[in-house]
Amino acid sequence: MKPVNHKAWLLILPVVVCVAFSAILPLMTVVNYSVQDIISPERRVFVGTEWFKMVMRDGELHDALLRQITFSIAVLVVEVPLGIMLALSMPPSGWKASAVLVLLAMSLLIPWNVVGTIWQIFGRTDIGLFGAALARLGFDYNYTGSATDAWLTVLLMDVWHWTSLVALLCYAGLRAIPNAYYQAAQIDGASRFAVFRYIELPKLRGVLMIAVLLRFMDSFMIYTEPFVLTGGGPGNSTTFLSQYLTQKAVGQFDVGPAAAFSLIYFLIILLMCFILYNWMQRVGTSDASTPPNG
Amino acid sequence: MRRIAQHTCTDMARIDLDLAHSYKPLPARDADYALLPLAMTFDDGGAYALLGPSGCGKTTMLNIISGLVAPSQGTVRFDGEDVTSRTPQQRNIAQVFQFPVIYDTMTVAENLAFPLRNRRMPAERIGQRVGVVAEMLELTAQLPQRAAGLSADVKQKISLGRGLVRNDVSAVLFDEPLTVIDPHLKWQLRRKLKQIHRELKLTLIYVTHDQVEALTFADQVIVMTHGRAVQTGSADQLFERPQHTFVGHFIGSPGMNFLDAEIQGDRLRIDGVDLQMTADSIAALSQAGRVTLGVRPEYVTVSDSARPGAMSAQVVKAQDIGTHWMVTGKIGERVVRARVSSGAAVPGAGDTVWLGLLGPHTCFYKDDRLLA
Numbered sequence: 001m002k003p004v005n006h007k008a009w010l011l012i013l014p015v016v017v018c019v020a021f022s023a024i025l026p027l028m029t030v031v032n033y034s035v036q037d038i039i040s041p042e043r044r045v046f047v048g049t050e051w052f053k054m055v056m057r058d059g060e061l062h063d064a065l066l067r068q069i070t071f072s073i074a075v076l077v078v079e080v081p082l083g084i085m086l087a088l089s090m091p092p093s094g095w096k097a098s099a100v101l102v103l104l105a106m107s108l109l110i111p112w113n114v115v116g117t118i119w120q121i122f123g124r125t126d127i128g129l130f131g132a133a134l135a136r137l138g139f140d141y142n143y144t145g146s147a148t149d150a151w152l153t154v155l156l157m158d159v160w161h162w163t164s165l166v167a168l169l170c171y172a173g174l175r176a177i178p179n180a181y182y183q184a185a186q187i188d189g190a191s192r193f194a195v196f197r198y199i200e201l202p203k204l205r206g207v208l209m210i211a212v213l214l215r216f217m218d219s220f221m222i223y224t225e226p227f228v229l230t231g232g233g234p235g236n237s238t239t240f241l242s243q244y245l246t247q248k249a250v251g252q253f254d255v256g257p258a259a260a261f262s263l264i265y266f267l268i269i270l271l272m273c274f275i276l277y278n279w280m281q282r283v284g285t286s287d288a289s290t291p292p293n294g
Numbered sequence: 295m296r297r298i299a300q301h302t303c304t305d306m307a308r309i310d311l312d313l314a315h316s317y318k319p320l321p322a323r324d325a326d327y328a329l330l331p332l333a334m335t336f337d338d339g340g341a342y343a344l345l346g347p348s349g350c351g352k353t354t355m356l357n358i359i360s361g362l363v364a365p366s367q368g369t370v371r372f373d374g375e376d377v378t379s380r381t382p383q384q385r386n387i388a389q390v391f392q393f394p395v396i397y398d399t400m401t402v403a404e405n406l407a408f409p410l411r412n413r414r415m416p417a418e419r420i421g422q423r424v425g426v427v428a429e430m431l432e433l434t435a436q437l438p439q440r441a442a443g444l445s446a447d448v449k450q451k452i453s454l455g456r457g458l459v460r461n462d463v464s465a466v467l468f469d470e471p472l473t474v475i476d477p478h479l480k481w482q483l484r485r486k487l488k489q490i491h492r493e494l495k496l497t498l499i500y501v502t503h504d505q506v507e508a509l510t511f512a513d514q515v516i517v518m519t520h521g522r523a524v525q526t527g528s529a530d531q532l533f534e535r536p537q538h539t540f541v542g543h544f545i546g547s548p549g550m551n552f553l554d555a556e557i558q559g560d561r562l563r564i565d566g567v568d569l570q571m572t573a574d575s576i577a578a579l580s581q582a583g584r585v586t587l588g589v590r591p592e593y594v595t596v597s598d599s600a601r602p603g604a605m606s607a608q609v610v611k612a613q614d615i616g617t618h619w620m621v622t623g624k625i626g627e628r629v630v631r632a633r634v635s636s637g638a639a640v641p642g643a644g645d646t647v648w649l650g651l652l653g654p655h656t657c658f659y660k661d662d663r664l665l666a
Contacts (some may be wrong), residue, residue: 111536178393180391180392180393180395181395182363183389183391183395184359184389184391184395184453184456186362186363186381186382186383187382187383187388187389187409187457188408188409188412188456189383189388189409189412189413190408190412191412194412198397198398198399198400198408199397202397202398202399203398
């Protein structure tokens with residue numbers, strides 16, 4: 001038996017304290033709210049799982065969740081392939097590479113609410129470049145009136161804001177591939193597609209996993225941009241989960257149901273990330289997968 | 295069966311290089327060139343080695359032959375046809391790199407089949423070639439495994455296999471392919487390559503900085519330094535008659551002894567001592583003036599008394615190197631090594647001995663080039 005040394009606990013104590021104050025204690029407050037009905041500061045009633053049952057049966061919440069999932073999937077489906085394509089077409093080195101990197105990074109530096117404001121004006125059919133251009137081309141575009149237009153504008157805004165992140169991550173991944181792989185592929189007579197399929201894509205697995213997880217989590221928690229752009233409307237068409245939650249907690253002061261729902265929200269994100277991570281770890285590495293070219 | 299017969303016919307080529315290469319846009323000095331102007335021929339079916347220290351231009355030359363690098367001047371010809379602007383695929387070259395390159399998502403069998411699949415070979419023929427190559431490299435058991443999880447040794451064998459799987463190639467080029475392989479397996483694989491060369495009669499060009507590897511693998515070794523191919527020859531020629539002092543220094547362990555000397559009529563003056571030269575040498579060298587004398591440790595004779603052609607030296611150390619003793623002596627300030635067979639009397643450190651420098655194997659150099 002190895003002698004057990006408990007000093008290590010002492011060394012991780014600062015981390016434990018930090019995490020406790022930044023994450024665990026606030027989360028416990030939420031847990032506290034979720035199981036009580038707080039009527040006034042003096043009067044509170046323990047209600048058990050009642051709030052949970054209530055929010056689970058909430059039809060509006062189901063709609064918001066569905067909208068949210070659709071939105072996150074759309075974000076991933078558009079941004080990941082687009083980011084990879086951008087990274088592949090970027091110059092590998094020299095001043096052009098630097099220029100492109102700076103240009104791409106620019107959208108990432110803009111605060112969320114400013115992005116919302118930019119698009120609010122950009123999309124206006126009277127003075128906005130984008131909206132006016134669409135109107136001139138004969139499209140009946142109106143993000144404040146049409147649910148579809150509003151939803152698509154929010155998606156477009158997210159693509160504009162965050163595709164750079166995927167592109168930059170992929171670009172870094174691509175630059176890390178040793179030249180010998182490309183030379184070997186050339187010797188082996190591989191087509192451009194085969195180079196992408198068998199060299200670049202497998203080597204990008206790591207960065208793509210980070211990109212997908214980040215984009216999923218961020219888009220699943222999206223709040224500021226649609227709030228500034230459409231305020232969740234028209235109707236409820238762009239009211240995503242976090243906005244619905246805020247309405248409940250801050251707008252209506254239903255802290256109990258809001259807290260219960262926060263916990264469910266948190267678990268959904270955790271579960272989805274777990275599934276995505278494991279799927280991406282597995283894909284392309286199991287011996288049972290289909291052989292290339294049949 | 296007819297299809298198989300078509301594919302087994304080999305399509306090798308004589309390779310002629312007449313070129314120079316610089317990675318800089320406007321090379322001015324010799325140092326700007328990765329390869330100085332050179333003309334060289336690789337015969338059909340020969341086993342060649344490019345030997346030289348790191349940065350001597352050997353990998354550049356290999357990449358120019360394969361078409362990965364375009365020479366900044368001159369031409370590459372295969373069987374007289376100018377292929378300078380053609381891609382590696384069009385040249386039909388196979389190349390194996392220093393570090394294993396494998397396709398992570400494929401199995402070993404798929405890796406080996408990849409060059410054939412890209413060339414649209416029929417599936418049954420692919421299976422057959424993959425089987426043959428896997429057998430050759432002892433990879434048969436691993437064929438269905440995914441290549442990503444295997445050890446560096448096996449990965450490099452896969453890379454070698456991909457280089458050898460096409461049997462209709464113009465040449466197979468190896469860029470220090472055994473660097474990551476452990477010594478025991480190195481011998482085995484080198485023997486294997488040699489055997490493959492004998493069986494398939496492919497043109498093989500092998501880049502290495504290891505003289506043992508080069509000399510055992512190749513029929514013709516090209517010694518390179520600073521972008522120059524200083525000598526092409528068999529192991530014997532490189533050992534007996536180095537055409538350049540670099541070859542003398544680089545081949546052999548330890549390398550050739552070099553001493554500054556001056557020709558004065560029929561005499562050779564080294565470090566203030568005159569030696570009588572042989573008649574052959576006098577004829578070739580009488581006008582040479584200042585030269586460098588080169589003699590391999592294997593040909594330096596050691597005796598304890600004065601002899602013609604010998605100089606007195608102080609023994610610094612005598613080392614047992616297994617089958618022989620290596621005696622290190624000093625003539626003035628110059629170090630001279632001599633190999634003495636174990637049976638003979640070995641002098642100890644501090645002894646004064648006479649080192650015979652002049653003999654049939656002694657070479658003379660002027661400006662690093664062999665005179666006689």
